[in-house]
Amino acid sequence: MLINQVCYRTLGLKQPASLSTYLSIGGYNVWKKILLEKPNPVDIINEIKLSGLRGRGGAGFLTGLKWSFISKDVKGQKYVVCNSDEGEPGTFKDRDILRYNPHQLIEGMAIAGYVIGATVGYNYIRGEFYEPIFVMEKALTEALNANLIGNNILNSGIDFNLYNFYGAGAYICGEETALMESLEGKKGQPRFKPPFPANYGVYGKPTNINNTETYASIPVILEKGGNWHLELGKPNNGGCKIFSVSGHVNKPGNYEVPLGIPFKELLNLAGGLKNNRSLKAVIPGGSSAPVLPASIINDITMDYDSIAKAGSMLGSGAVIIMNDTTCMVKALHRIAHFYADESCGQCTPCREGTSWMYKIINRIVSGHGNVSDLDLLDSVAYNICGRTICALGDAAAMPVRSFIKYFRYEFENYIENNSHL
Amino acid sequence: MFYISNEILLKCNEWLKRFPDDKKRSAVIEVLKLVQNSNGGYLNEELISEVADYLNLPKIYAYEVATFYSMFDNEKVGKYKIYFCVSISCMLCGSDDLVNYVKNKLGIDFDETTNDGKFTLKKAECLAACGGAPAVLIGEKYYENVNFNIIDKILDNLE
DSSP states (O other), rough: OOOOOOOTTTTSSSSSHHHHHHHHHHTTHHHHHHHHHOOOOOHHHHHHHHOOOBBBTTTTOOOHHTTTTTTTTTTTOEEEEEEEOOOSSTTHHHHHHHHHHHHHHHHHHHHHHHTTTSEEEEEETTTOOOHHHHHHHHHHHHHHHHSSSSSGGGGGOOOOOEEEEOSSOGGGGGHHHHHHHTTTSSSOOOOOOOOTTTTTGGGSSSSEEEEHHHHHHHHHHHHOOHHHHHHHBBBBBBBBBEEEEEEEEEEEEEEEEEETTEEEHHHTTTBBGGGOOOEEEEEBBBSSSEEHHHHTTHHHHSHHHHHHTTSOOTOOOEEEEEEEOOHHHHHOOOOOHHHHHHOOOOOOOHHHHHHHHHHHHEOOOOOOOTHHHHHHHHHHHHHTTTOOTTTHHHHHHHHHHHHHHHHHHHHHHHHSSOOOO | SSSSSHHHHHHHHHHHTTOOOOOOOGGGHHHHHHHHHHTTTOHHHHHHHHHHHTTTOOOOHHHHTTTTTTTTOSSOSSHHHHHHHHOOOHHHTTHHHHHHHHHHTOOTTTOOOOOOOEEEEEEEEEEGGGGGGGGEEETTTEEEEEOHHHHHHHHHHHO
């Protein structure tokens, strides 16, 4: 099977993050060709559309389509922004792109700059990522010194100035418009959409924003062709995806594999379950995605459509494995705490709802729950859904509803006997 | 500038170059961080006000940022802030036991500082290091796959 051939293609090499290593595998060749031949941006967009690449941050929006929203011909300042504010519980894939293949991200962002006609880019990296920030800063300096970014790049007349921006600890800034608020020096509170970033982004200017993994996929797609990428995966689910596998497995880690890989095969790659325990449940796409019991996840393939059909979502590709000893009440307790803590406070249903959901689950965990709490929880969750500016509200509600749906007996038992099954 | 040193101001000036001339507000997060680092890891109202003055911003613009993001502290902290990730993957891999062990060892709870002013314990939401759960952030360094022995060694080696 094809492993680590797109965003992680430098992983096995010496000094994977250095410019010389990246150049040695043909890095920046796509960018240099674009600078030399100045192709029509529409051709690049069509190749990306053909590749089937979908946004790797969680929403899965078609990248080629997104890139077509901003015309190169529109005058005025435009921006390319990368969302490296990785923070969805269970997700740790972008950290390794930043640490081990920063130049591929730079190349991908520069290409995006060419396509939409933006001369400035920002890479928003979460503030706790000291080591990835250090590596990215070094890579930017290398790229600038080699005139692969900057002004009049390799005498092409094209400018692209790229800067890192550091967050300061807020999950909500992974939401694209909250990120832009943060980039403007404000609290990270999401904006109403529309207008979408393509019309009104950073500083109110047209902005293309993608996830780290999405940008880093671009150079390989354009080098090997959209069709090559599409055929790695399945129709409508083209390419490889990095799955961050964590929890009760022998070899937790990042696995970049073709979309459509059977779940069981991915679990095997991650060394199978620790201590020969059996599988109880899996959260297939980061903590915001509905949990799936073993009986469902065991039979599905890992791609956008299959996981959606099974009632969850591929999200960021964070696969959280829970064995048969896991207390689902305590697991949900922890997830609910996360959303209550990270709600930005802007919308009442989310600010109040996440806090009340946590308080109710906390009451159950501390032995004072009522069976009626379960319907109350579901009702609070239901009333958050669709009633907030951004997706954090739904993200907080979906785990609650799915945990109760699939493991209701366990919650009831906990309430009656004040203990784990 | 009364409270912020020239050395820090130079760094702030450098940072400002990343943004358009009329968008200095973008720098407020990083300037607050630089100032916090130079002040033993926390901010106070005088410092926040000076940052606002430095960037020509209303004071509330700096204050709301300093109180929104989790990496800012507005009360005195220990020399080392220890962030324990307690999110779902770390929890599945034993972060609760680790946290309790350290709380007992140091005799403090989250958001408290040891009497000698050396350690402050902090609860972190997902640090994005779930492949090395449980994960701990101390200063600027991530520690992964941390167990009792490892945290003992780490804490003993911090001066």
